[in-house]
Amino acid sequence: MKSNKHNGGFRVPENYFEGFADRIKDRLQASGGAGLPEETGFRVPGGYFENFQDRLTQRLAGEQPGDSRGKVRRLWPARLGWTAAAAAAVILLVTFWPASTADALGFEDLAQTEIQRYLEDDGDDMGAYELAESLPLEEIALSDVLESLPEEDQILDYLNQDSETVDELYWNGDE
Amino acid sequence: MSNEADLIARLQDPSRKEAAFRTLLAEYQERLYWQIRRMVISHDDADDVLQNTFIKIYKHIGTFKGESKLHSWMYRIAANEALSFMKKRSRRLGVSDEGLQEYLVSNLEADPYFDGDKAQLQLQRALARLPDKQREVFNLKYFDEMKYEEMSELLDTSVGALKASYHLAVKKIESYLKEINA
Known part of the structure; x- marks a missing residue:
């Protein structure tokens, strides 16, 4: 078996991990009293999968522009439409041109609450505890949590400075 | 060319897309349905999410670059659809995500599609x-x-x-x- 420096010299029996999932499954089934079910118990209505394709095709046809919708009749003649569009464009340009160049919105203009809402709504739902729970220790290196690794001297200084604090942890006040 | 690569090529060719999409549905609808169903619990919700998933697949198959397996790509769409569906539902009901799961499971006994x-x-x-x-x-x-x-x-x-x-x-x-x- 390939040795790994993180294993600290420990070894596991041959093919230990290959059968691991099955062993857990067996143990889980044994713990469920009558045995853990192999199936979920969910059912579908009769003919559901046979008809799904047709139902989806109908829905897709409804969403395709021009496929099944009736012909759209113009409310305004084409020339009048262009005139109205040009007039609207001129009004918008005159109204908003100076403001849009002077006050372009940037990331810093986002309200704090908007950012928080985005993170709450769209961020990963895993909390710090769950995240720590789900990450195996062997995948985390000290460099992942520290920006720069401390020098050996700094570690020794720290241990010497804080030795009294450590003693407090081991000795009760009444001793 | 593998079967999957051939299917993707046909899905991305407008003249052959419709027929290829039917093949895709026949091959993956059941697998994706059960993966979605286990997330959303009820059949009606699973049906909604499955339809939305395949509509997204149909509309965006042209952007699929083949960097992952087709099923992986479709599964991620399905999982995102299911999760956002559940989030909307929990907001509407005013409960947490965990609260919604427990609520859905508590209704299972009365569900005609759970035996x-x-x-x-x-x-x-x-x-x-x-x-x-x-x-x-x-x-x-x-x-x-x-x-x-x-x-x-x-x-x-x-x-x-x-x-x-x-x-x-x-x-x-x-x-x-x-x-x-x-």
């Missing part, structure tokens, strides 16, 4: 108490018997983290079942 026995109901109750990620990993491993390597590509998570999640999920289910059967 599970006591053990199956207990397992669903135990699953409802797990965090989303652990439940997802458990479902893929236990019910789909998916290999960790395949799951790793599907969920974009390392094999080590998946094993840890599955192990934790099993421990929690085991302890819940012991507690209620004591």
